[in-house]
Amino acid sequence: MARGRKERQAEDDLLDWFTISYRTLGIALAVVLSIAGGAVYYYFFSDRPEEQVVESPPPTVTGARFATLEGSVKMKPVGQVEWVSADRGVVLKKGDLVQTRPGSAAEIQFFDGTIVHLRPDSLITIEETSQDPSTKVSRVRTHISSGEINLQTTRQSVPGSETSVSTPNLSGRMGENSNAAVRVAEGGDSDFRLFQGSGKLQTRTGQTLDLKANEAVKVDAAGKAAPKVVLPAIPTLLAPSHQAEITYPNAAQATTLLVWKGVPEATSYHVMVDYSAYFNRPIVDRKGLRDSSVELRGLDVGKYYWRVSAIDKGGEEGSFSEFARFTVASAGSGGRGDGPPPPLLIESLEVRQNILQIKGKTEPGASVTVNGQRLDVGADGAFNDFITLSLDKPGKQEVVIRAAGLNGGVRELKRAVVVGY
DSSP: OHHHHHHHHHHHHHHHHHHHHHHHHHHHHHHHHHHHHHHHHHHHHSOOOOOOOOOOOOOOOOOEEEEEEESOEEEEOTTOOSOEEOOTTOOBOTTOEEEEOTTOEEEEEETTSOEEEEOSSOEEEEEEEEEOTTTOOEEEEEEEEEEEEEEEOOOOSSTTOEEEEEETTEEEEEOTTOEEEEEEOTTSOEEEEEEESEEEEEETTSOEEEEETTEEEEEOTTSOBOOOEEOOOOOEEEESOTTEEEEESSGGGOEEEEEEEOOTTOSEEEEEEESSTTOSSOSEEEEEEOSSEEEEEOOOSEEEEEEEEEEOTTOOBOOOOOOEEEEEEETTOSOOOOOOOOOEEEEEEEEETTEEEEEEEEOTTOEEEETTEEOOBOTTSEEEEEEEOOOSSSEEEEEEEEEEOTTSOEEEEEEEEEEOO
16 A cells, blocks of 8 residues: 555656646746737837937038129020020029120129129030038039130138139139139130139149239140230229219210320220120220220210220230229200109119119109219110119118109109128
8 A cells, every 4th residue: 555655646746746837837938928018018109219310401502693694695404405595593503504695794603602704605614513511612613615704703711612614725723812814715725814813723734833913824725835924904094983974065076085094014905885884795895005095986975884904015915994984964964843753663773792783764864873873774764784882881771763854853762782892
């Protein structure tokens, strides 16, 4: 009997072991499932801190726009085959082409303040207009295929920024606050005239040249540069002075004398007179004048702009003077009375630095002034004119526009503009 009890006890112990073992495994499995469930709940349903999203800085507008358009100006956007009329609302980008036709001109202003003025019969390509978003270093590059441009740069606020220009046979990097004229002749020759600032040039043959203010260089079609030359100084205009009004009994039979201060190194002078401050369609364009004055006969009643440059014995032409504007009037013109004021419509007021361009319309025969400066009004009453604004310092300024009709009535408008230097 003792043996039987031992055998049953061993079997009972074995059964108890298996029972405990299965129970332990069950408890362990339940614990594992609980932990896993808690982890899943925590991952998907608990309030975890939201991941912070780093927003990209807003994109910088790095294109260029037309500041002024005169006459027939065409553009061909990159990737397109058709030429279209230039539009001041268009943003010019890398690869865009701009072309001026005869008697036309365009002024392009880049995002960094660089200004490119296209003379008539010119073709350029916008090769680069960009800014590094992290360093703010800017790049502006223009290629001129034919014609002539005037290029002005501003002060660079970020070191490493650059403005450059190229032709088929040279490339040049402009210094800040520089002013230059670049021309590509029909035969492929290029000339670079630096009036202000500095420039570093490299020709297609690998020559490098450093230009200072009032220096110039010519590069032939093969890319070989001639020696640098010094340009003659800028003449000073004497008469008629800026904003002068000259009254004649009969303007058609009168003679107007233009006088300027001579330049010692000059052997001749170049005089231009135009209805516009851009001199795109000059009514007088005379080179080779030996004296420091010229007579103009029979100028019509109206407003004129004039400027002069000096030419030395080597044929090098210096920078043009700043323009002066004068008005030719006939004695007794304009009426007196107390009639109703004439209509006065202002279509646009645009300011570049301290030059104001005003466009609008009044009645035929009326006279229009802005801050006392007389505008040139067409026979149909339309006007599109330029005047110089004066301020002790840059900023907001109110201009007064007055139209006086033939019957003596006067209408006055006031507009606010912002003037910079």
